[in-house]
Amino acid sequence: MDRPIALTLGDPAGIGPEIVVKAFMQESALTQGCFVVGDASVVRDAARILARNGIAPATVVIDRPSEAMVVPPRSVPVLQATVFSGPLEKGRISALAGRFAGLCIQAASKLALQGEVQAVVTAPLHKEALAAAGAPFDAFAGHTELLQAEAARWLGLPLDQVPVRMMLANGQLRVVLVSIHVPLREAIAGLTFDRLLETITITHRALNRMLDRRPRIAVAGLNPHAGEGGLFGSEEIEIIGPAVQAARSEGIDVQGPFAPDTVFMRARDGQGKVGEFDVVVAMHHDQGLIPVKYLGIEEGVNVTLGLPFVRTSPDHGTAFDIAGTGRASAASFIAALRMAREMAA
Amino acid sequence: MDRPIALTLGDPAGIGPEIVVKAFMQESALTQGCFVVGDASVVRDAARILARNGIAPATVVIDRPSEAMVVPPRSVPVLQATVFSGPLEKGRISALAGRFAGLCIQAASKLALQGEVQAVVTAPLHKEALAAAGAPFDAFAGHTELLQAEAARWLGLPLDQVPVRMMLANGQLRVVLVSIHVPLREAIAGLTFDRLLETITITHRALNRMLDRRPRIAVAGLNPHAGEGGLFGSEEIEIIGPAVQAARSEGIDVQGPFAPDTVFMRARDGQGKVGEFDVVVAMHHDQGLIPVKYLGIEEGVNVTLGLPFVRTSPDHGTAFDIAGTGRASAASFIAALRMAREMAA
Numbered sequence: 079m080d081r082p083i084a085l086t087l088g089d090p091a092g093i094g095p096e097i098v099v100k101a102f103m104q105e106s107a108l109t110q111g112c113f114v115v116g117d118a119s120v121v122r123d124a125a126r127i128l129a130r131n132g133i134a135p136a137t138v139v140i141d142r143p144s145e146a147m148v149v150p151p152r153s154v155p156v157l158q159a160t161v162f163s164g165p166l167e168k169g170r171i172s173a174l175a176g177r178f179a180g181l182c183i184q185a186a187s188k189l190a191l192q193g194e195v196q197a198v199v200t201a202p203l204h205k206e207a208l209a210a211a212g213a214p215f216d217a218f219a220g221h222t223e224l225l226q227a228e229a230a231r232w233l234g235l236p237l238d239q240v241p242v243r244m245m246l247a248n249g250q251l252r253v254v255l256v257s258i259h260v261p262l263r264e265a266i267a268g269l270t271f272d273r274l275l276e277t278i279t280i281t282h283r284a285l286n287r288m289l290d291r292r293p294r295i296a297v298a299g300l301n302p303h304a305g306e307g308g309l310f311g312s313e314e315i316e317i318i319g320p321a322v323q324a325a326r327s328e329g330i331d332v333q334g335p336f337a338p339d340t341v342f343m344r345a346r347d348g349q350g351k352v353g354e355f356d357v358v359v360a361m362h363h364d365q366g367l368i369p370v371k372y373l374g375i376e377e378g379v380n381v382t383l384g385l386p387f388v389r390t391s392p393d394h395g396t397a398f399d400i401a402g403t404g405r406a407s408a409a410s411f412i413a414a415l416r417m418a419r420e421m422a423a
Numbered sequence: 424m425d426r427p428i429a430l431t432l433g434d435p436a437g438i439g440p441e442i443v444v445k446a447f448m449q450e451s452a453l454t455q456g457c458f459v460v461g462d463a464s465v466v467r468d469a470a471r472i473l474a475r476n477g478i479a480p481a482t483v484v485i486d487r488p489s490e491a492m493v494v495p496p497r498s499v500p501v502l503q504a505t506v507f508s509g510p511l512e513k514g515r516i517s518a519l520a521g522r523f524a525g526l527c528i529q530a531a532s533k534l535a536l537q538g539e540v541q542a543v544v545t546a547p548l549h550k551e552a553l554a555a556a557g558a559p560f561d562a563f564a565g566h567t568e569l570l571q572a573e574a575a576r577w578l579g580l581p582l583d584q585v586p587v588r589m590m591l592a593n594g595q596l597r598v599v600l601v602s603i604h605v606p607l608r609e610a611i612a613g614l615t616f617d618r619l620l621e622t623i624t625i626t627h628r629a630l631n632r633m634l635d636r637r638p639r640i641a642v643a644g645l646n647p648h649a650g651e652g653g654l655f656g657s658e659e660i661e662i663i664g665p666a667v668q669a670a671r672s673e674g675i676d677v678q679g680p681f682a683p684d685t686v687f688m689r690a691r692d693g694q695g696k697v698g699e700f701d702v703v704v705a706m707h708h709d710q711g712l713i714p715v716k717y718l719g720i721e722e723g724v725n726v727t728l729g730l731p732f733v734r735t736s737p738d739h740g741t742a743f744d745i746a747g748t749g750r751a752s753a754a755s756f757i758a759a760l761r762m763a764r765e766m767a768a
Contacts, residue, residue: 261646261656263611301606302708311606339712343719363647364710367684369717374688 081196082146083418084157084186087116087124089208091168091175092396093406094201095124099154100408101415103128103135106151108415112199113146113155115186117162117178121154127404143194159185168402176207180215180224187228190387197388197418198225201411204396219259221391222382229385242384243280245357246370246393247417248377250347252357253366254281265362269300269313274321277359282330284383285357288421296341296355297322297334298365304335318361334359342369376407379414381421388422390414426541427491428763429502429531432461432469434553436513436520437741438751439546440469444499445753446760448473448480451496453760457544458491458500460531462507462523466499472749488539504530513747521552525560525569532573535732542733542763543570546756549741564604566736567727574730587729588625590702591715591738592762593722595692597702598711599626610707614645614658619666622704627675629728630702633766641686641700642667642679643710649680663706679704687714721752724759726766733767735759 085101088094099121102109114121118139125134136153140146146155160181164174183203189195200221209216218224222244230240245254256277257265278295285293297318298304301311308315318335325332336344338361345355346369360366370378371393378393392410400406430446433439444466447454459466463484470479481498485491491500505526509519528548534540545566554561563569567589575585590599601622602610623640630638642663643649646656653660663680670677681689683706690700691714705711715723716738723738737755745751 259647259651259655261650262607263656266608266611302604305606306604310604311608338709339716340720342713343716346717364683365713368687368710368713371684371688372691372714372717375685 081194082143083112083197083199083415083422084115084143084189084195085112085415086182086186086198086200087114087120087179088201089175089179089204089396090120090162090166091170091172091207092202092204092398092401094396095120096127096401096404096406097392097408097411098201099124099128099135100406101412102152102154104408105412105415108412108419110151111147112415113140113143113157115157115159115189116182117158117160118156120162120166120178121156123166125154127402143189157185169398171204171207171210173207173210173212176204176209176211176215179203180208180211183221183224184228187225187387188232190389191229191232196422197390199411199415199418200389200391202392202394202396204398221389222258225382225385225389233386240384241276241280242382243277245281245284245381245383246367247379247381248370248373248413250373251342251345251353251370252285253342253360253370254357254383255360255363255366258363262362262364266300266313269317269361271317271321271324274318274359275324278321278325278330278332279328280384281357281359282325282332284381284421289356292331293356294354295330295332295357295359296336296345297332297359298338298341298361299335300338300361302337302339304337338365376409377413378410379417381417388418390418390421426539427488428457428542428544428760428767429460429488429534429540430457430760431527431531431543431545432459432465432524433546434520434524434549434741435465435507435511436515436517436552436746437547437549437743438746439741440465441472441746441749441751442737442753442756443546444469444473444480445751446757447497447499449753450757450760453757453764455496456492457760458485458488458502460502460504460534461527462503462505463501465507465511465523466501468511470499472747488534514743516549516552516555518552518555518557521549521554521556521560524548525553525556528566528569529573532570532732533577535734536574536577541767542735544756544760544763545734545736547737547739547741549743566734567603570727570730570734574732578731585729586621586625587727588622590626590629590726590728591712592724592726593715593718593758595718596687596690596698596715597630598687598705598715599702599728600705600708600711603708607707607709611645611658614662614706616662616666616669619663619704620669623666623670623675623677624673625729626702626704627670627677629726629766634701637676638701639699640675640677640702640704641681641690642677642704643683643686643706644680645683645706647682647684649682683710721754722758723755724762726762733763735763735766
């Protein structure tokens with residue numbers, strides 16, 4: 079590993095700081111070279127919550143990302159992005175916490191865009207706290223949109239020239255979503271040839287880099303039985319099929335549209351069986367997330383494809399109900415960190 | 424068991440006859456009291472394909488369903504519904520085969536409606552063969568619609584007074600679908616208060632009988648995050664929530680709408696965990712079938728709810744590509760038979 083990895087704490091009123099510190103405590107090899115972009119006091123609070131026999135992990139303030147490579151194992155290096163000035167009430171929505179989270183993401187993405195870190199792994203945000211934080215953060219639904227805006231600004235491009243897509247992955251299945259947080263009616267209306275071809279292209283590029291070979295991409299249909307030859311819907315004939323063909327003519331190893339109810343089962347690795355595809359492009363949010371989450375969400379990882387840097391995050395929220403108790407599992411965050419290493423390698 | 428169970432062969436050019444005979448060979452206790460509604464020559468052909476060391480299971484022609492209770496184990500009782508007169512070419516779509524399949528279903532459903540059998544278990548049809556068979560069979564997309572029409576005719580009611588729904592189940596999960604073979608756009612447009620309330624009511628009645636207690640029913644949302652309070656769609660607020668409340672006020676144990684991407688995972692039994700719900704009502708075909716099929720389709724069972732009798736079938740097709748080879752697995756058919764017994768008990 080040549081460059082360090084930046085970790086953000088997410089909303090400090092949630093479980094973010096705890097799962098980040100837990101990752102350092104549980105995975106000394108994996109976290110070697112990682113550092114927090116945040117505030118040492120927030121990290122120290124989390125470390126105290128997780129102290130064993132009165133001994134909390136040490137927090138080490140660093141001035142440059144490169145210093146993260148040489149701190150002692152299990153200590154947590156922190157690059158001060160901003161100071162969290164105010165009472166931190168766990169489990170409460172607060173503008174201050176939302177603003178802190180947003181500023182840290184901006185700082186981490188800047189380091190990534192400058193090439194000082196090889197990846198960014200983010201702990202969960204709270205959407206309402208981000209909205210309460212005011213401008214510029216209230217303009218973004220979440221990490222994906224904020225990171226896209228930061229990248230576009232850095233590259234000097236309009237937003238639509240930096241198209242991003244969400245990939246969800248666990249040990250058995252990867253899915254990339256054509257659309258995410260829109261009503262299902264709008265997801266159908268927004269399913270166009272261009273948008274789908276762009277999704278396939280982004281998926282191909284990212285997975286090609288990640289797997290070091292041409293990925294085998296499956297595209298799901300939109301309708302039951304992928305439309306059954308037009309009987310149950312026309313999107314497969316008018317939009318999805320042509321986009322798959324256009325991508326194939328560019329040399330991409332993509333097939334479909336396949337019947338949605340079996341393509342995920344076919345793509346899945348498991349029980350000694352290697353899946354038929356490396357990734358499935360799903361036509362809307364739940365088509366892709368139902369199968370990814372079906373076996374449990376402990377190991378789910380969210381990856382933003384299309385950014386000029388690697389960004390992963392756990393596939394869960396701030397869990398305000400258990401924030402501050404030390405009970406939150408770091409499994410998904412650790413899986414996200416592992417995937418970031420794999421993708422950045 | 425007080426009454427026999429009728430089995431149909433499905434399309435005789437498919438794997439149906441083979442999996443029915445295999446079920447008798449593999450499951451002597453489970454098939455005790457079962458009989459085929461069909462043609463002895465078709466059953467004998469299948470038995471020859473499955474013969475071991477030259478010994479094929481015996482085919483016993485019976486005149487009344489009750490005789491099925493007393494035939495020797497592993498022999499296959501057949502009630503002649505019609506004669507299959509013509510060449511039987513395996514793996515070929517034929518009007519003759521489609522017509523034979525349709526006539527046998529009519530005969531079996533009549534026995535069920537008369538109360539002479541306690542359940543009907545059907546092997547797979549071929550939709551195009553059924554269409555090629557001409558009137559009346561070409562009016563039906565498949566078993567569900569044909570059985571509904573037979574029941575309505577018997578009861579002297581219009582079709583819409585005998586509403587039926589498809590339930591898919593395996594060892595871990597049950598889902599009931601609000602709609603099935605329509606474009607996704609139409610599934611959304613057709614999602615009404617009445618249709619959903621009817622689905623919940625049908626589900627409650629059938630599961631109540633099956634489990635011998637009030638079933639715990641979950642209703643999935645339609646949109647991402649079940650609409651996130653109206654931000655990602657309004658169907659949850661305008662249709663789904665009110666239908667759930669109306670069903671609750673009738674004493675049904677139903678909750679929702681839940682986020683579609685996690686409700687199936689929550690309902691699922693598995694790894695020593697008992698699911699939070701006995702069944703999930705899914706808003707459209709693939710929302711429900713993606714999770715049911717995700718772990719494999721070997722054990723999937725299709726159940727028609729709302730008929731005045733129990734009807735189950737395997738969750739796979741005619742598999743024309745391997746028909747006649749004896750290789751088809753009877754696992755799903757056997758699971759369907761097991762579920763029919765459970766529901767009829």
